[in-house]
Amino acid sequence: MYSNANANRKAERCVIDFYETLPENLRRFSFDIKKAVLTLGSCTVHSYQEFAANRDVDVGDIIAYCESYTGCTHKQGKNYMIMFNDSADISRADKTFTLAHELGHILLGHLLVLESFKIFNSSHANEHFEQSADHFAALLLKKAARERSRSARGAEITVPAYLFERAELDWI
Numbered sequence: 001m002y003s004n005a006n007a008n009r010k011a012e013r014c015v016i017d018f019y020e021t022l023p024e025n026l027r028r029f030s031f032d033i034k035k036a037v038l039t040l041g042s043c044t045v046h047s048y049q050e051f052a053a054n055r056d057v058d059v060g061d062i063i064a065y066c067e068s069y070t071g072c073t074h075k076q077g078k079n080y081m082i083m084f085n086d087s088a089d090i091s092r093a094d095k096t097f098t099l100a101h102e103l104g105h106i107l108l109g110h111l112l113v114l115e116s117f118k119i120f121n122s123s124h125a126n127e128h129f130e131q132s133a134d135h136f137a138a139l140l141l142k143k144a145a146r147e148r149s150r151s152a153r154g155a156e157i158t159v160p161a162y163l164f165e166r167a168e169l170d171w172i
């Protein structure tokens with residue numbers, strides 16, 4: 001049977017393992033979720049706007065294609081492509097959380113489980129996976145913020161508290 005506690009522990013383990021793989025400059029001084037995602041090597045990141053412009057379609061068409069206003073992840077063979085809405089009406093903090101959430105889906109193996117879905121998003125995805133990806137995202141961003149606060153030279157990470165509250169954070 002599915003266990004929330006087990007899923008959360010898996011997400012915590014996954015955050016720790018992923019963080020260990022990041023280069024020093026990303027870990028301590030200038031955590032940037034997009035750069036962190038790109039260290040995977042097997043994942044690219046594109047905005048809806050970039051996609052729409054390249055294909056000469058409306059951003060609304062991309063949102064419909066992804067079936068998500070904020071973001072989605074596409075799996076093709078062994079490679080992943082995260083797409084996110086770079087609209088000015090979405091805060092930088094929310095975009096950061098979206099990218100971290102999609103990274104969570106990849107690292108937690110959700111797309112392998114639901115590979116036949118091809119496009120993975122909140123409207124069709126298993127609710128448990130959504131909760132796990134949120135938990136992963138909140139933990140990763142909290143860890144990044146905490147590491148930064150240990151460094152006097154660290155750049156500011158602006159992630160508001162309400163994003164952290166999406167997950168239980170009595171952790172680290």
Ligand SMILES: [Zn+2]
Pocket residue numbers: 101105120121122125129130133
């Ligand atoms: Zn999701």
